[in-house]
Amino acid sequence: MSIVEKLKPVFLEYPATGEGRYKYTFNYRKIWQMVIMLTAAVTLIPLIIITCIDYNVTQRSIESEISLRARRTASNTKRAISFFLSERKAALDFIIHDNARKALTDMDRLSTILKNLQAGFGGFMDIGVINDHGIQVAYSGTHNLGGKDYSDQAWFNKVVARGVYISEVFLGFRNKPHLVIAVKSQLDQGAFYVLRATIDTDQFNEILSSLELNGKGDVFLINRNQVIQTPSRHHGDVLSLVDIPVPEYSDRTRVKVFQDQKMEQYVVGYAYIPDTDFILMIVKQKAALMKSWYATRSNLIGFLLISITVILGVIVFVTTYLVNQMFFSDRKRAKAMHRIEYDNKLATVGRLAAGVAHEINNPLAIINEKAGLIKDIFVFREKYSADDKLMGLVDSVISSVARCGTITKRLLNFARHMDESFQVVEIGTVIREVLGFLGKEAEYRSIEISVEVPNSFPKIECDRGKLQQVLLNIVNNAFFAIESEGKLSIQVKQRDEKYLTVTISDSGCGIPEKELELIFEPFFTKKSDQGGTGLGLSITYQLVEEAGGCIKVKSEVGVGTSFIVNLPFKPKPRKEANTCESF
């Protein structure tokens, strides 16, 4: 049996349940489905659950790792920026304390301070002193801004109120992004002045751009109105609106996940820079960060799918194999049961026939002898021997008895087959014995029977009873196929040294092609309304196989059917393979 045949659920080709007493013990489809479903459930569900748990745990740990890293970067960067700003603020504070107000209004002194600041810190563009009326009283820098009135500007009011002011980044009329740091210096009697410095954002940007970030990372500052303050790689130009909403205020570094309009997710680590409007944004593309996880994930899912396929495959294979075996043995058992039933029936019929033959034989023998005696008396006493009519009557009685005797002998011969032994028989004799029973029926139905056995055909060694049964079954079928007026021919030929071929052909109705495959199946019958069990040909098939022969059928609807039986001259040892395929 090839693997494909083993894998094929044979029982699916048969009805789920047979009928009546030929019912199968189990519903194989149901068993098959149940076993596959149950086994699949108990093996696959735990596997899937464990994979899901592992999937979630791994995903969550990777996400928390990403978030932790973003927060750490944000926190470090926040410190660097705060330090940068407070350094510059402290520088201005130092200038206020180091110089008297008068010295600061001195233009030379102020430009020296600017030069020193540029040399010491870099990035300072200009510096100015504004009095408590908001008028710039002294200025040093690239533009001539001396005397400018700032009193109505918001930043001036803020610096007056808070003492320190760090502006947002703006272009101003310089048309270059810059920011302003202003420090208020309190004088006696409520008077004050403000030292104001403009710083370009280059150094500022440098701190941010030097950060190395993974996952298409981007770091920049925005103000609370969502305006980008420092260059961003992916999220817009300086002073344009950023595509990410402003995160809610928190005095600590936090991480949030946002989604942009393209449904792309970003992991954002952010921090509000103290004393300023700045919000530090560290934006990373979630998809890029999760890349390694995606690879692991597809491995995990791939492994799961392969496992499921393999497990299902094995389950289906094993279940199919086992259920097939069950099915085969059940069929074998059913076949055997019905064989026994059939044999029993046959044995009963045989015994009945033998009994009847015995019982009839004795009175028949008496009639025979009495009639014989009458004849003897006529002959020996010579009184009636010349009476042809009387002699004719007696002869007719004797010949009728002889005919009855032939029938009973035949019956007895036939009933004998219960003994399982091999005998040397003449095939022609066996055929004529079988036909002997059907001779009258053939005559009534005008069936012409011809038997062709070559002269001095070798005798064969076989179980006579079984051979009779085989021939009788086939001939019976032929009689069924021929309704009336037809031909039945039996031909015996020597095939080779080992085999002979018996061809039994009828001119009956024929068998449709699709039924040809089924006729040797047990319980296949077209005579169920006439008491057919569908066992005749299946038993015939089995008997021929057991004898080491083979049986084939050829048929054409409307033309007739031929059964070709190949039988060995000598019975084969059981171990020897059946060579039926070679025919």
Added chain:
Amino acid sequence: MRVLLVDDEVEYVSTLAERLSFRGIDAIWVSSAMDALERIRQERFDIAVLDVKMPKMGGIELKQIIEKIHPDMKFIYLTGHGSEHDYQKGVTDGVSYLIKPVNLDKLMSTMNQAMINGGS
């Protein structure tokens, strides 16, 4: 030739005996094995035609007993029961085996054959 016919069917065996006597054969009939043994002890017979199946004792058993008394006697089995088993036994014993109803000429030729062959 003296023949002993043993058969439980009286009608049959008596008619058979009568018919044989028409043909010049001295045929004596009995209807049971017991009667046959009794008869054997009193008279001599050349050949016995035995029914295989009879009540109490069948022909095969009877033959074995008669053989001990008269080792020279010949036997023919005659039966309405054409059983293969018995037939095989008959052949191995070298005894002819005829099935009822039998043609009288066949019976006579078988008897003659048995006499010539010495029954074995």
